[in-house]
Structures are given as C-alpha cells and as structure tokens.
Amino acid sequence: MVATLLELDLTQPLLEAPPQDPISAALARRRPLLRDLVDGLRLATRDPDVAGLVAHVGGHPVALAQVQELRSAVRAFAATGKPTVAWAESFGEFGPGTVPYYLATAFDDIWVQPSGDVGLTGLIAEAVFVKDALAKLGVLPQMSQRYEYKNAADTFLASEMTDAHREAAGRLAASAMEQIVAGIADGRGLESGQVRELVDRAPLSASQAKDAGLVDELGYRDEVYAQLRRRLGGVRLRFVHRYRRARQLEPRHALSRLSKGPAVTVVHGTGDIHLGRSTRRGLGGTSIGSDTMGAALRAAASDSDVRAVVLRVDSPGGSYVASDAIRREVRRVRDAGKPVIVSMGSAAASGGYFIAMASDTIVAQPSTLTGSIGVLGGKAVVRDLLDRLGIARDGVAEGRNAWMFSAYRQFSDDEWQRLESWLDQVYDDFTAKVASDRGLSREHVEGAARGRVWSGADAQARGLVDELGGFERALEIACAHVGISRDEADVRIAPRLGILERMRSPESSEDLAAAATTLVGPGALRGPVDLLTAAFGVPRIGVLTTPVLWRLR
Template structure:
C-alpha cells in the first residue's frame, strides 16, 4: 500500500513537472511570437516609409497641434512616453524647445509655406513659456510666412498664442473665453482640528503664505495683498499685449472681458459670433471650410485623409538637425518642478541629480558657458543649496553662468538662480518669494480621539522630541524657529551679496513677497527681460563664442531599453505604422501609470520638521 502511494506521488510530480514545462514553453513561445510579430510590423513600417512619401514635400503646411501640458522638460517617464506614442496616443506633454525649434527651422525652410496652429488641446501652465513660443511665431511671420490659427474653442492661454497669428479662425460652435487670473486655495485647518492633528508652522517673511492653508481657514490679508499685486501686473500685461496684437483698445478689451455675462445675451448665447463681433477672431469656419480655404490659397492636396499637404510637429522634428552638439558651446541644464532631496527622474529637480547635471556640464570640455533654465516654485532648502553651490563652483571654474527664468522661478527657484552672472526673466515670469518656512505635524490629539495614549522616558530633554505622538515641547519650537530665522538670513544675505546690495535693501523686497518679472526687474532681483534665446546669446557672448554658438541640453542619460523605445517611437517606420492604423494596444501605454501611489512614497519624510523655500504662486 505504501509503495503504491509512493509511486502515485512520484507520478503526480512527473505530471505536475510536465505541466509546468508546457506552461513555460507556451509563455516563451508567446513572448517570441509577440516580438516576432512586432519585428515584422516594424519591417512593414520601414517598407511603407520607403515606398510612400519621404521627407517633407514642397508647398507643405506645418501643422502644430500641441496636446497636453506645455513643459520645459518631459516629466512623463521616457518608457511611458514611448509606449503612449506606440499605442497611437500623443504624449500629454509638449516641450517648449520642440515647438520653438520646429517654428524657427520652418521659418527658413523653403518647403514650408505657412503654419497652421490648432491650440485647443494645449494646457499652458504659465505665460512665460507661451511667450517663448509666441516669439518664435513672430520670427516666422517676420520671415514673410503667414501663421493661421484654427480652433474649436480657446481659453486665455491658448488665445495668447492665437493673437500672434495673421489670421484667427474659430469653429462656429466654439468660443473664446477670457476670464482673468485667480489664485484660490483650499484651507485645511478645520479638518485638521477635527482630526486632532496639530500643525506647527515656523516661518520668516510677512508675505510667506505657502503653508497658510494648514494653520488658517482663510487667506491672510497680507497674502491677498501680495497676490492681487503680482496677478494684477500679469493681467495688465496680458490685456496690453493682446489688445496691441488684435488692434483693440486695451480699455475696450478689458470691458469686453468683464462684461461677458451681459454681452452674451446680445448674441443669444453664441460665443463664436460674440468673439467675431469683438474682433477676437477674424472669421468663423468649420474644418471643411479651413481645408477649402487652404486649397484656394494654393496649398496642394494632401495624402490620404488630409485635405491639404501638411506635416505635423513630430514628423517635422524628426528631420530637423540636432545641431553641432559635439562642438564647444553653451550647455543648457533644465531645472523644472518641485525641488526635493536626492536623485530624481528627468522632468523634476533633485538636490543630488540636478547638482550632478551642472557638475557634469562643468567638467565637460565642450562647455564654454552654462544656461540654467529654471521653472520651479521651490521646495526643500538643503536640496536648493546643493544646486546653488554647483552654480557657484561653475562660475569659479571660469565658466559663465546665465539663468533663464520660465513661468515661475520663485522661492527655492530663486535660491538656485541668485549666483548667476546674469538673470533673465520674461515680463510675465513669477519670481521672488524670498522667504522660508518649516512645518511639523504632531498627532497626540488624534490618538486621544481613538483612546490611545503614549508614555515613556528619555535620556535627555530632546530625546524623543520629534516623536509625532507627543506634543511639541515649546523649547524645541524655539530651537526650530531659530533654525528658520538663520535660513532666512542666509537667503537674504546670499541674494544681497549676489546682487551687490545691502542686506536691508533685499530684506525690504523679500519677506516672501512674489513679483512678476517686470516688477522684479524694477526692484533689482533680475537683470534683463528676455527668454531662453536671449539668455543663450548672452552666455555665448560672455564666453566669446560668436553669434551662432553650439547649444546642447545636458540631461540624465536614458537606459538602453528606454533609448531604444524613444528612438523607435520617433522613427519614420513607427510614424508610417501609425498612419496605417497599426499600433500597440492602448492598454499597454497605461502600464507605467497603474501604480501612481508609488510616486508619492519617493519623497515622503516623517518624524522630523522639514525646511522649505516654496511658493504656491501659479494662477489659474
């Protein structure tokens, strides 16, 4: 009986083993055939690309239809971005530099006769980046080529670009909605009180309001005063620029915006007709009307599914030369996003990783000048200081450093900028906010609501002082405030030394107060108004590189697989496959985003107070 049971057991194991082997072979074969199929599709794409239209044809229209967020640097992971493209979906981010490069290249490209801009799917986070793109459109028009805008509808950010066109057309069912700027925030004090969470805020600066939502149930008068001043400056400039471009009196444009609810009644709810009546657009046209207009104006017929001959941004950029990146010239390091400690992925600022990029640029013999492109509301003070030190070391090495401020370079964003040889900002950049704060949470009240107590002993008065289950000792609060006070003095003192001004003069315009680029120029916090193009030219002049320097971006290298996927996504074969409707399933592109909560854990810190130079100062 025992022998029969033993034989039965071994027979079961043999069957089980054969089953595992079959499953293994099925999986291996499945993977093999998936890759084989993808390889065959890729070869089909190369064949389609070689037998179809190659390159950009003469008399083509460059169609710019940016989708998603306008950024200085991709923050979507490279693999995720590649998978999105391969699945037939455009990545929901577009880089400023890509738009500007394409427009500038097209201005001298005889094959491109005009630009068609369709901005309705662009989400702009700030006006400074829009101004960079708008300046490129102006240069394109100055080359004698028209810019045409057609949109289904436009908000005020999208319309800012549209105003720089020769002709603005709107779908008859669409509208242009300009509302003004606002900065409303949620306040959590009442909620935290109900939960029994104690928030201990330590700050310096009368206007340093970033952490107010945790200790107040409304915005402070100082916060409202400062916000009204810098947002008023941004909005005044918007009105003046758009009115000038559209040949409207600024007062009339402002009145039209403020009187929208009453004016819409006059057109019986027709926003498109109202936009035409108020000279915000030049005509109402459907997509078919647009295509017929292009054909009547001499643009040849396009390929399958295209009403006129055209080339999109991705395909056009694939044929634009990357420039003389191997020659000595200007290195550009992008610092975009919140400043946090450690190493962070591309599209965000890590104290160690961004400092490493600046150090790598400095140690590269090709780098004769450095431009730091800053688009950041700040973050952790120590991380910002690590980056600032690398800027200072780069200057000490005899390499000129120029800062170009984007949409926002405030608080910690200004901290990493202050030691540059020259600081450029757009008139509508948000900057300043020179001030710091610290926050610490304790939860004894929360535990008490749950019927939980904490007790024990320590070897000294500071032992266990940062245990969040215990109330904060007032003496420890005094210690933290002293550290915050020193941090503020270091910040103001560093700016005063860098700007060549007395401490008191900087302290007066610091206090955490936010300024526009124009207001900051008036107060000596920046040196010149201008964008990245002007900053690069200034850096090249300081390094005596001439008027047409080599420019390269210094970025963290991609892994082998990531680089392959990105290159594949941008290849002509993949573009051809997409044109034939062949692409990866859409769900594949979503794989990297299925566990977003993991991203929240990367920078989480608890059990100690953190010191921040941060500004929540981006209007919506």
C-alpha cells in the same frame, strides 16, 4: 517640391524638460517638449520649404509662462511674412478661456467654430486652505514663517487669505492681466481700454467676438484647412516638433553635433528640491535632487568642449540645504570660467530662486512666479487623529530635544524657540546671499523679500531678474558671453546618458551616471506634512517652498 504647412497642437500639456527615464518617456511620448516647439519655429523662419503655420488652441490649458514663450516664437515666425492661423472649437465652452485666447492672438488670423465662445473673462488667483479640515481630522499644524508674505504656511494655518496674502496674490493677478491685455491689444490692433471693456462683457458668443474684432473668421476645422490650401497651394502637414526632429537629423546638423565645436550645455531643474537623487514624480513629473543636479553641473564644468551653461529652472522650491548645495555647484561652474545663464519657467521661487541667484544672468518670462525670499518650518501633530483611530505611540528618548520633530507631540516652549531661531538664521542667510549674488543692498533685498512672490516683470523692476524672455533668449546671452553665435553653438542636454547608463548604479559621485534621475527614491514623501499635502492635493512643503497653490485661470 511640396511645401510644408507646420501644425501646432496646443490642446495638451507641454513638457518643460525632456523625460529622464524610460517610464517617463513612455508616459509622455505624445506630449511635445516646449523647447522643441520654440526651436522648430526658429528653424522654420529661415526654411523656404515652410509655407505657414496653423495651430489648434484650446483643451488643456498651457501654463502662462509657456504661452509667453510660444507667443514670442510665433511672432518671430510671422515676421517672415508667412501666414499664421490659430483655430479653436471654443475658447472656453461658456467658461474661462482668457489664457488660450491670449495665446491665439500671437497668430495673424484667429478662427473659432460658429457654436463656440470666447471666454475672455479675466483671471482668478486662487488658494487652498486646509486648516479647518485638519482640525476636523484631529491634526494640529504647528508652523512659523518668515515673514508675512510667506503664504505657503497659510495653507495650514489660515481659513482664508490674510491681508498680506491677498495683497501679493492681487498684484500677481494684476501683473498677469496687464501682460495679457497688452498682448491682446497688440495682436488685435485694439486699445487696452477696449480690451478691458470686452473682458468685462465676456464670455462672448462667436458672432459677438467677431463683431468686436477678437476673431477673424467663424468656421470649422475643415474650412480652416481648405482656406489655407487654397492660399498656399499643395502642402503637406507636419507637426512642429516632428519637423524639428527631422531637421536635426539632416546630415549637416548631425555632423555639427558630432564635431568638437563650442558647446552650450543645458541643465534642466524641474519640480520640488530635495537632498539626494532626482526622482520621477507621478505620471512623468520629476524632482530636483541636489546630488543629481550637482553631478550634472560638475560634468559641465569639467567638459572642455562646454563654454557656457544654461540652467532651466521650473521649481516652487523645497529644501534649504539642498538648494544651497546646488547654488554652490553653480558658483563652481562660474569659477571654472564658464558663465551660467538661468532661464526661468513658470515658477522659480524660494528654493527655485535660491539655486538661480548665483548665476551670471537671470532671464524670466513676465508671468514667471519668482522671488518668495522667505522661509517656513514646523510640523503637523497627528496625536488626536491617531487617538480617534485607536492608535497609540510611546517610546523612550535620550536627549532633551529628541522628541522635537515627532508628529505625536507638540513643540515645547523651548523647542518652539529653537525653531524660531533656526528660521531667523535661514532667512538671514537667504537674504544675505541674495544681496551678495545680485549686487544689492540688504535694505533693498529686505524690501523685495519677506516671502513675497513676484511676477517676472515685477521681479525685474526690483533687480531680482535681469531680463524678460524665454529659453532662446537665455541661449543667445550664453553664446554672447563666450563670443559664439547662436547658430554655431552645439546645444547639449546634460547629462548625455544612454539607456544603460541611466539604469546602472554609478561607480562614484564623480561618475556621470550619478547625474541620472532615479525611478523612485527617498525624496518621494518626507514626513507627516508631506502626507497631508498629498492627501489634500497641495504641493510638498519644504522650508524654501513658495505657495504655488495660487492658480491663475
């Protein structure tokens, strides 16, 4: 029998969650699911027919937290003694290539094209500020925040980083760089000090990188594959996600899914959080609607076969009320005697942290953006902009504060005080629930809160996260909670819906079809601030939104 050489194409973005509607599935059909890659490598570690692994690294950057999840899976595969090889035309074509190179160091051997570079230049934490642009347009943002680290509001209120913003962003970049340096040092057999010196010398040519011990061989794709074939003999190539799918279709795996054995349900929450049904965002992205996620969690709680739930969260937050509604459903799953384990993706902050904090265990990657226990609120006043365009608005109102949220009028002093009081109330509720859910004192929570975003590693040190790891680790914990092994668990994605069920209108809020994502919905854009953020290419703003404007590159 011809052995299999597995391939990873890491030149394109990876899907965080499976598509929830036909359009999203069509748009994302060539993009593999992160979980499929990790699970495929797990299955391959014990498959004698799999001879090795080769990966094409580069192109579109993979998120740092996803890189760490893949690195763990690759290292576990390499521990079996099977060869692992990463190759790239260039790790940044005389440009940034730190994160792709960090991914490559999980492999035993690294090749780079002779004309390529190793752009191990470090990381930048960037933020976008639109205050001055808004002023030129005649738009006045009126926003307040709790507290100094809730920097999503700074996007609209400041022209550069505040001291608190710079401090928090600096620590995020430093934490991420510490993780990258440690990973590179371990993968390449170097000291951390040596890696730091090479970072300061980069970008390096291919030959310089080889001399420094950062790469093993210089060569082109055909030379990489020719060497592997000489080493392994006759092999057939197969992408990891295709291999995983084929394994899942094998009779013994198919029968195990049809059996009524103990099940662990996986509920995905990806995107910004809002009230109502989850919707498709843009080219394949999704949002988290409280109705949709609540229905999925209720279905898991009522399914007698389900022993535990893994909640995968990748969200910068959004609505406070929607986040609280989802947190309630998490607690109800636990009240039904089923543990809930949270696996955090690239970000699970502010509202994303709110929906995670009531779980039994929180697992995050070291680079996950989390915390951001704070709140912001306000509006953008567009009267001057409309006046310049010759557009006038007028009306009559009943009720002293009927105009409070109008984008055509500024807050009155009394309305501003009402906004400030409401922000205090939300912040107090958020911190109190963190303390209760995490078993921490209010004083301790306050020290970790004030809107500050933490890396997963720093969040664990402060009791906001329980363990560092990825989705597979969360599954292991869920299985251990209910006394079953990872291999015997029937892992299901919730909700289990066919195409017709996804398309039809639900009969009631208890109908499983209520857990389906809609193609469009009222959560798509929600007011003037949302329109402005969309225009400037920054995320939608909810009162529990974290500043994912920071880009580590």
